[in-house]
Amino acid sequence: MKRIRNTAPLLVVLAGLFVLGYPMAFLLGYPQAKNNFEDRNRWIQRVIKAAPPLNLDSTTLRFDAAADLSNGLLVRDGTPLADRYQIEPGKIKLSQPIPLIVPVGVEGLVDGQNRLFHVATAERERPLYLNGKLMTMAYEVAPEKPDGQRETFTFTDTKGVFVFRGKWLQLGKDYALDGDTLRLYEPAPLWLELRAEPEWARPLRVTGDYAWADDKTIVLQEPPPPGSEIVLGESTVTWAEKLRGPIDGANRTFAFSHGDLVPDDATRRLFVGNRQLSPQEYLITDAKQGTVVLKETPPPGSIVWTDWYTIYDHPTCGTTVLQCFFSLPQHPMPLPHEIIARIPSFVMRYDFQSERNVVREAIYTAQGTLVALLLGSIVGMTFAVLFVLAVPLERALLPWVIASQTVPIIALVPMLVLILAQFGVQIQSSRLPSALIGGYLSFFPITVGMTKGLRSVDPLKLDLMRSYGATRPQEFMKLRFYAAMSYLFPSLKVGVAVSLLGALISETETSNAKGLGFAILGQVQAGNVADLWVLFLVTAAMGILFVSVVGWLEKLIAPWVRKL
Amino acid sequence: MNTPIIAFQEVDKVFASRGSNHLVALEHVNLSIVPEEFIAFIGPSGCGKTTLLRLAADLEQPTSGRITIKEKTPEQARLDRDYGYVFQDPVLYEWRTVEQNVQLPLEIMGVPKPKRETRAHHLLGLVGLSEFSHHYPWQLSGGMQQRVSIARALSFSPSILLMDEPFGALDEITREQMQLELLRIWRNLKTTVLFVTHSIPEAVFLSTRTVVMSPRPGRIHEIIEIDLPQPRTVETRECERFFELTTVVRESLRGTENGH
Ligand SMILES: Nc1ncnc2c1ncn2[C@@H]1O[C@H](COP(=O)(O)OP(=O)(O)OP(=O)(O)O)[C@@H](O)[C@H]1O
Ligand SMILES: [Mg+2]
Numbered sequence: 001m002k003r004i005r006n007t008a009p010l011l012v013v014l015a016g017l018f019v020l021g022y023p024m025a026f027l028l029g030y031p032q033a034k035n036n037f038e039d040r041n042r043w044i045q046r047v048i049k050a051a052p053p054l055n056l057d058s059t060t061l062r063f064d065a066a067a068d069l070s071n072g073l074l075v076r077d078g079t080p081l082a083d084r085y086q087i088e089p090g091k092i093k094l095s096q097p098i099p100l101i102v103p104v105g106v107e108g109l110v111d112g113q114n115r116l117f118h119v120a121t122a123e124r125e126r127p128l129y130l131n132g133k134l135m136t137m138a139y140e141v142a143p144e145k146p147d148g149q150r151e152t153f154t155f156t157d158t159k160g161v162f163v164f165r166g167k168w169l170q171l172g173k174d175y176a177l178d179g180d181t182l183r184l185y186e187p188a189p190l191w192l193e194l195r196a197e198p199e200w201a202r203p204l205r206v207t208g209d210y211a212w213a214d215d216k217t218i219v220l221q222e223p224p225p226p227g228s229e230i231v232l233g234e235s236t237v238t239w240a241e242k243l244r245g246p247i248d249g250a251n252r253t254f255a256f257s258h259g260d261l262v263p264d265d266a267t268r269r270l271f272v273g274n275r276q277l278s279p280q281e282y283l284i285t286d287a288k289q290g291t292v293v294l295k296e297t298p299p300p301g302s303i304v305w306t307d308w309y310t311i312y313d314h315p316t317c318g319t320t321v322l323q324c325f326f327s328l329p330q331h332p333m334p335l336p337h338e339i340i341a342r343i344p345s346f347v348m349r350y351d352f353q354s355e356r357n358v359v360r361e362a363i364y365t366a367q368g369t370l371v372a373l374l375l376g377s378i379v380g381m382t383f384a385v386l387f388v389l390a391v392p393l394e395r396a397l398l399p400w401v402i403a404s405q406t407v408p409i410i411a412l413v414p415m416l417v418l419i420l421a422q423f424g425v426q427i428q429s430s431r432l433p434s435a436l437i438g439g440y441l442s443f444f445p446i447t448v449g450m451t452k453g454l455r456s457v458d459p460l461k462l463d464l465m466r467s468y469g470a471t472r473p474q475e476f477m478k479l480r481f482y483a484a485m486s487y488l489f490p491s492l493k494v495g496v497a498v499s500l501l502g503a504l505i506s507e508t509e510t511s512n513a514k515g516l517g518f519a520i521l522g523q524v525q526a527g528n529v530a531d532l533w534v535l536f537l538v539t540a541a542m543g544i545l546f547v548s549v550v551g552w553l554e555k556l557i558a559p560w561v562r563k564l
Numbered sequence: 565m566n567t568p569i570i571a572f573q574e575v576d577k578v579f580a581s582r583g584s585n586h587l588v589a590l591e592h593v594n595l596s597i598v599p600e601e602f603i604a605f606i607g608p609s610g611c612g613k614t615t616l617l618r619l620a621a622d623l624e625q626p627t628s629g630r631i632t633i634k635e636k637t638p639e640q641a642r643l644d645r646d647y648g649y650v651f652q653d654p655v656l657y658e659w660r661t662v663e664q665n666v667q668l669p670l671e672i673m674g675v676p677k678p679k680r681e682t683r684a685h686h687l688l689g690l691v692g693l694s695e696f697s698h699h700y701p702w703q704l705s706g707g708m709q710q711r712v713s714i715a716r717a718l719s720f721s722p723s724i725l726l727m728d729e730p731f732g733a734l735d736e737i738t739r740e741q742m743q744l745e746l747l748r749i750w751r752n753l754k755t756t757v758l759f760v761t762h763s764i765p766e767a768v769f770l771s772t773r774t775v776v777m778s779p780r781p782g783r784i785h786e787i788i789e790i791d792l793p794q795p796r797t798v799e800t801r802e803c804e805r806f807f808e809l810t811t812v813v814r815e816s817l818r819g820t821e822n823g824h
Binding site for chain 2: 458460461463464465466467468469470474478479482485558559560563
């Protein structure tokens with residue numbers, strides 16, 4: 001019961017810190033999240049393009065329900081078909097049959113087994129029709145980049161056909177599945193060409209009816225049944241988009257139906273009638289609203305239209321700054337649960353045999369700290385006794401003792417290592433730097449505390465000693481020393497904390513290559529923020545442990561201190 | 565009368581404080597105490613009783629005048645371990661058990677351990693704290709602590725016992741027991757006792773002479789010879805002379821106030 005009462009406040013504070021960690025982490029990560037949210041280079045771009053018909057009937061064309069047939073126009077070969085059609089719900093009736101498709105030759109066996117088809121030139125943007133029906137192109141790209149060694153790639157799902165570099169991958173022969181990970185039997189080769197890496201340099205999963213496996217290879221989700229006809233449209237009719245704005249012989253300002261245009265969109269196509277405008281003939285005045293001003297006023301009766309342009313759709317990181325914050329690959333301050341989740345793997349990373357094992361690093365640091373504290377205590381107590389015995393000595397030395405603490409420790413460590421090396425001390429395996437630096441830091445609070453303690457004796461207790469005619473050593477041993485305990489232990493607590501600090505700092509001197517200090521340095525250099533925080537937790541826990549051990553020793557050695 | 569064991573000659577004690585308000589704690593103190601006397605000091609609070617004892621024990625230096633203890637300076641007497649001092653407060657060492665506290669002066673004087681232990685055991689029996697010998701001071705009541713402090717002062721059988729209101733924190737019954745016990749020790753050890761008290765009956769019952777002091781500045785107002793027969797017993801408190809003497813002391817104490 002008592003134990004619970006003692007640990008409860010600690011747990012409450014811990015829980016509080018855990019909860020407060022989130023707003024804290026958010027505050028620190030906000031600028032980066034905001035930047036990711038606002039930086040247009042990090043946005044997903046969406047291509048708005050003319051919708052191809054869903055079937056290849058030469059007089060009736062069906063379109064996707066999503067295509068808005070009320071405000072658009074039918075285009076063939078970049079030429080509006082004007083009034084040679086009638087719009088009916090969901091479909092368009094042509095007034096006379098026209099050749100809709102000039103098919104491009106697609107090579108490949110149609111035997112009910114084959115899924116791979118080849119074309120002579122890259123034709124990615126053309127629609128593909130199977131037996132007169134439009135097929136959808138959709139695929140997922142693995143997020144991992146092949147590096148010549150990588151074998152595993154992750155996908156959101158394992159359904160569908162996997163493709164890699166023009167090849168249709170076969171389960172059991174080319175790859176195996178572990179959950180959502182694709183594991184290739186042979187490492188994926190690196191993309192070596194200098195020009196931009198195409199999507200198909202990574203493994204793909206076909207999610208629609210088909211996908212391009214490379215520039216000239218089509219992979220179908222299902223093998224087409226024997227006798228099927230596969231055509232890639234060379235010249236096709238599409239349902240293009242009219243720009244909004246009156247055509248009155250005066251107006252030159254028009255608007256795209258989707259705003260937020262990508263300004264330097266090289267693929268954008270804008271037409272007046274059947275003439276495509278060059279980029280010099282129009283000006284995007286408001287990319288956000290999608291407003292464009294033409295150089296020349298379109299004559300009455302003409303049509304201003306587009307079949308191809310790109311807009312900014314949404315930020316890659318999410319649709320709110322908060323989402324962008326959570327999707328940061330690494331938070332400046334990791335989220336509390338990330339840190340906690342990190343602990344097991346962090347501890348298990350190296351087994352106990354390895355010197356890099358965090359427990360062994362901690363033990364190494366703890367040993368350095370304790371030696372440092374011992375050293376600091378001996379020096380500190382000696383100074384204190386000398387100061388109390390001889391006040392002139394205190395006057396002479398105290399300023400130097402204080403000055404010693406203002407020396408930048410960071411500068412002291414390499415100097416010390418250099419000096420020790422001269423004496424042939426093997427720094428690699430020596431706790432000497434830790435002990436010296438930690439001792440250097442800890443002797444100060446112990447000197448101050450012990451001096452104060454030795455002086456702050458109840459005057460009546462001193463009178464009692466005098467009345468017995470006690471000698472000075474007796475007075476020290478039987479009275480002052482004990483009276484100093486109530487000051488010694490608090491300063492030992494400070495001392496042990498700075499000893500730990502000193503040990504950690506001295507371990508960052510890389511020639512030592514051991515201890516938590518070195519581990520921290522390693523994570524700093526690797527930019528591993530989460531692991532760094534785990535190390536902070538470990539050192540904090542060590543500090544708390546050491547300080548409570550001192551408190552426990554105080555209870556054991558000087559129980560009366562708490563009764564005063 | 566034989567030569568005095570303690571002699572105050574024209575002793576003044578002025579406490580210099582910051583600024584010019586010096587505080588005259590004692591003025592023109594003349595007092596001779598012969599061996600085996602039991603002197604009680606009584607007087608209003610702040611009249612310099614404690615200061616007087618501290619001067620005798622060399623814990624304070626007189627501003628002027630001379631103090632002689634056993635024909636030595638107080639300092640020499642202190643180094644010769646002539647004093648057993650019981651302070652107004654118990655002043656026990658918290659890190660020592662009751663028994664170890666009683667042994668403290670003996671330790672300092674280099675008495676061997678077995679002897680120290682039998683001595684401490686005996687004295688704790690005397691003050692009725694045998695069962696508490698292994699307790700720590702904070703585990704005792706105020707009165708019990710004061711008894712430990714008395715046992716400690718007696719442990720090395722000092723030739724001069726300085727006691728500053730030692731029984732102040734005790735209940736009436738324990739107090740009377742302790743008074744009888746103190747008288748017995750005094751007779752057996754043949755010590756000289758300087759005993760500060762606020763209680764008139766206590767002063768009369770215990771002392772051979774009672775020194776009545778007056779405040780601001782602290783002076784000896786009157787020294788009253790207590791001619792009650794020795795040894796004093798429980799009956800002493802009931803005899804006629806006891807009441808007469810308490811009345812004398814009381815009246816003298818009143819006089820200290822009217823004197824101004
Ligand atoms: N160290 C000191 N510094 C300054 N003044 C002191 C000091 N010690 C005592 N005094 C003053 O000397 C006077 C006598 O003090 P003292 O303690 O001797 O009185 P007391 O008779 O023992 O009083 P009480 O009965 O309350 O114990 C007091 O006015 C006190 O303020
Ligand atoms: Mg007093």
